[in-house]
Amino acid sequence: MAGEIPDLLAEVRTGTGKGAARQARREHKVPGIVYGGGAEPLAVNFNYHYLIKQLKAGRFLSRLFNLKVEGQEDVRVICRGIQRHVVNGLPEHVDLMRLRRTSRINLFIPVEFINHEKCVGLKRGGMLTVVRPEVELNVLAGEIPEKLVFDLEGLKIGDTITISAIDLPEGTKSTIDRDFVIANIAAPRALVASDNEEEEETAEE
DSSP states (O other): OOSOOOEEEEEEOSSOHHHHHHHHHHTTEEEEEEEOTTSOOEEEEEEHHHHHHHHHTSOGGGOEEEEEETTSOOEEEEEEEEEEOTTTOOEEEEEEEEOOTTOEEEEEEEEEEEOGGGOHHHHTTOEEEESOSEEEEEEETTSOOSOEEEEOTTOOTTOEEEGGGSOOOTTOEESSSSOOEEEEEEOOHHHHHHHHHHHHHHHHO
16 A cells, blocks of 8 residues: 555635636636545635646646645545646646545556566676556555565566566556566677677678
């Protein structure tokens, strides 16, 4: 289960409708709505600069947040939409959905590689080339893995690590329906260059 779910800070927006939203924007705030989870919709505002920082951090549309609003209980949410200005592309409205522990969502989970010192290929000068440092998984909101772990022990130069080689937590599945590559143990650059030179020499003969 995830150890740290990042906080997302907001404040209650007084009033609803276009007038209240326009007023929020004049105050350098971005209006939003929180819905779902068996509760009434909640109108909120985000500090403009704070929200921009969160968006620049990446994965805003596929990351689980702990929404903190003064006077309200903390709740897990995921962004379900960002309305942007048609000209400058800046955010004008944010839609957030509350999640129950039994809700299923798609999230990017980081992959960690362990036992580098026991990897035969790395000992012989190979390089670990990570193709996907994160994997998008379909998970239960109440059982989100903090990370996926792959043991490099015994891997040789040329070995490839695919998603099927990683033990996914129970109830978790990949959103991609094929055995895609996560990483590989690439040959040392010197060896690759040497092989290329030999091939060129053979061709010239």
